[in-house]
Amino acid sequence: MPAGTQNTTIPGCGFHHISIQTADIDRSIRFYRDVLGMQLRLEFMIGERRFALLNMGDGSYIELQVARGAVPDPAAGSPLAHFALAASDVRAAIEKVRAAGYPITVEPKEAQLGSLSASVAFFTGPNGESVELFQEI
Numbered sequence: 001m002p003a004g005t006q007n008t009t010i011p012g013c014g015f016h017h018i019s020i021q022t023a024d025i026d027r028s029i030r031f032y033r034d035v036l037g038m039q040l041r042l043e044f045m046i047g048e049r050r051f052a053l054l055n056m057g058d059g060s061y062i063e064l065q066v067a068r069g070a071v072p073d074p075a076a077g078s079p080l081a082h083f084a085l086a087a088s089d090v091r092a093a094i095e096k097v098r099a100a101g102y103p104i105t106v107e108p109k110e111a112q113l114g115s116l117s118a119s120v121a122f123f124t125g126p127n128g129e130s131v132e133l134f135q136e137i
Helices: 025-035 090-099
Strands: 017-022 039-046 049-055 061-066 083-086 104-113 116-124 130-136
Touching: 017 025, 025 039, 025 049, 025 061, 090 104, 090 116, 090 130
Parallel strands: 017 061, 083 130
Antiparallel strands: 039 049, 049 061, 104 116, 116 130
16 A cells, blocks of 8 residues: 555544453563563553553554453454564564564565565564564565
């Protein structure tokens, strides 16, 4: 989609956040803040559950939430296969993840997606989430 394309059906539409259940929110905050460089914007409680919003750098967020019962509920279900984070250098970014000890599931590689060329890599985050790093080339 060309830069600057606007959604005329839902004005102001854009990506706000993705929410991840976690059994250890402090560990997850450290990963997304210290390894991936996101800024902790706010922490809050809903009832007895703790939440955190981390700015990815473009005004969109990763929301972390303590799972009900303190264990992520696979029965909550999700069709989400993975989420992708934009990177200007996939190889450098994946090395930060590797240095922090997280499993790399797909090493950096070039991908031709129709007319779009990209460099991609995948890793597993602290809650078992599959994360793709994506760089248009």
